[in-house]
Amino acid sequence: MQRRTFIRLAGGGTIAAAVIAPLAACSSGPHYPAQAVEAWQGPVGETDLRRRAVAYAITAPNPHNLQPWVVDLREEGVITLRTDRERVLPETDPLGRQILIGHGAFLELLVLALAQQGMASEVTLWPQGPLPAQLSAWDDRPVARVVLKAGGQADPLFTQVLRRRTPKVDYDLARPVSPELLQALLASASRPGHLQAGGTVDPARLDPLRALCWQSAQVEIGTPRTMMESIRLTRVGPSEILAHRDGISLNSPFVRALTAFGMFDRTVAPPQGSAGYKAAAERFEGHSRTAMGFVWLTGGNTRADQVAAGRAYVRLQLKATELGVGMHPMSQALQEFAEMAPHYERAHQLVLGRGAPKEAGDPTVQMLCRLGYPQGEVPATPRRPLARLLQA
Template sequence: MNRRNFIRLAGGGTIAAATVGTLAACGAVGAHYPAEAVEAWQGPVGHTEVRRRAVAYAITAPNPHNLQPWLVDLREEGVITLRTDRERVLPQTDPLGRQILIGHGAFLELLVMALAQQGVASQVQLWPQGELPPALKDWDDRPVARITLQPGGQPDPLFAQVLLRRTPKTDFDTARPVAPEQLARLLASAPASAQSRLHIGGTVAADQLPALRTLCWESAQVELLTPRTMMESIHLTRVGPAEILQHRDGISINTPFVRAVTALGMFDRTQPPAEGSAAYKSAMGRFEGHSRTAMGFVWITGPNTRSDQVQAGRAYVRLQLQATALGVGMHPMSQAVQEFAEMAPHYQRVHQLVLGQPAPRTPHDATVQMFCRIGYPQTEAPATPRRPLAKMLLT
């Protein structure tokens, strides 16, 4: 492409479309990330202390917008205390902090598994100083969990998948249905806690998929068209090796094309794409592709107390580890279960479709905690950046 055509294309909005379309994939990548940004996926290289080794595995846990909202306190001997980094929350798309705490649950499950792999058992106490308040603005530094180390941990077979786990954010292969038998094997990965009140379900039934696919696509449009929720994603976008290495979190984009656009000052991060614009159409095309190629769905439901949210994260990461073992892709379609006002009709709809009942009114009502599409990826999903371990530790 010569320079004249490049600038004309940029002025016409096609570059913006490509950029925001990539953003809509929430982490889609066409070029490799800098090696240092994904070094966590090599395991705890150089770490010998039991707790640090366990945390080095746990930081690979899935979490919303790749914020990695964990603070790990190692100041008490023989104990790991897990807290929330209050600067790493999503007040627009996750105003109640539910998804953030699901991410903490995923971290906690990998932590327990990594300790067990070293022959160490874990006594997990959730909310030792009480649960966090409902409103994000009222959150403080009280711990999510206190993990006391004890002898006698038994390795978990799913631990073999921890460093192989990925979240595919691309279209699935519509020529490869997910067999009911595969779905049953996936759903068999029960939550780690015997006291869990959660339920795991799913479907690959052809007559149920169209309504669920439509729900995904329509709810995604709401997030894109609500300026404050779309800007939350834009503000967390990291473009090119320098930004990715600086932050090692958020939504990373490293394709040469988008890097060139950014270098020329043509990637506008100050406002969301307008409805009907080329950028909007491109982004919707990606959302529609993800939704329409879903070859099945899985979900986690149960009450909605703070403890249940953490347990949902523990169950979710086990599901994804099992999916990895089976060669099945699992990708959260979180929009419909988000609790901001504009999403209310779709929040109601997801509860009707999954549970056959209205959306919850109290923390004790059945709630759809996780809603994910499944299928077979057509390309290998990349590992996503992780912040340095030292940045998350209190020692």
């Protein structure tokens, strides 16, 4: 879901343009090696119906691009979804809530892809009971068991699956998001149950939400252990990106030059006031300041609610793609680590007019996303090969 740039210059200085030039000549800018993003071409060469559906589902948005999915195809006519327990975020997502939202997004794309092939899906969540509250107690129990049935009906949003992007850039301040577009977007997320979609483009509400995003981002980048969680998942340059095809991919000439000359230190979190800290802060501030609208998803906070939020969230992104507007999660204020608690409380006050939840059934803000119009092309992000996610 969020990508971040962390640049730490030796001595806090700058690097000469002459150093960058050789790398710039062989770079495709921020774009990634073709093999790393081949998933966005669809299931080329796949003939098995289930594998084809999974090939679409792996493009789902997910936190830090961890792709924390294990897909079991060993039972005929069934797709079982589990969590890769090595692909979680214990510092910024200590309860695994965001990871399970990513599973919900995967499930929704899987169901859409099966329906496109004429198959209906009978989805059973937590067939062996929900995962425990603490990540340390997670095991191999399934998140969902999907039984294939004949008779699926194609959903118009499926046509946006391979076009969907998450624009992690500053938005165009000269292009407001209209109330009509917001309403069309929110209608796409409607679902039975307690989950609700809301949003605003009201200038009076935008400024407090922009401030919340910026202030909570400063907490994440200013807390060494949470910042290091992102730094450890940073992949720089074509070789690293191709080797991992996950995490936070950086392929700009500038960052590659810094790495090549040993000036991008990924062993420690850059202290406040350093060039690296300032670079990260400036990017977050720009994202927050240029939010031209916000959408959110609220409901309970059971494990089933978290998965449902992911399913609704990816539908919102697909609709945003259809409408030509950018939609980017600003998840920092919703993270459940101790230092974020004041902003978690503030997020619930701004969105729901009440305090943060105390129990699983209390109203909870599951997603908070900014809206706006990107200025330029938004590249696809890397995905691991389909075979690495399958148990077959």
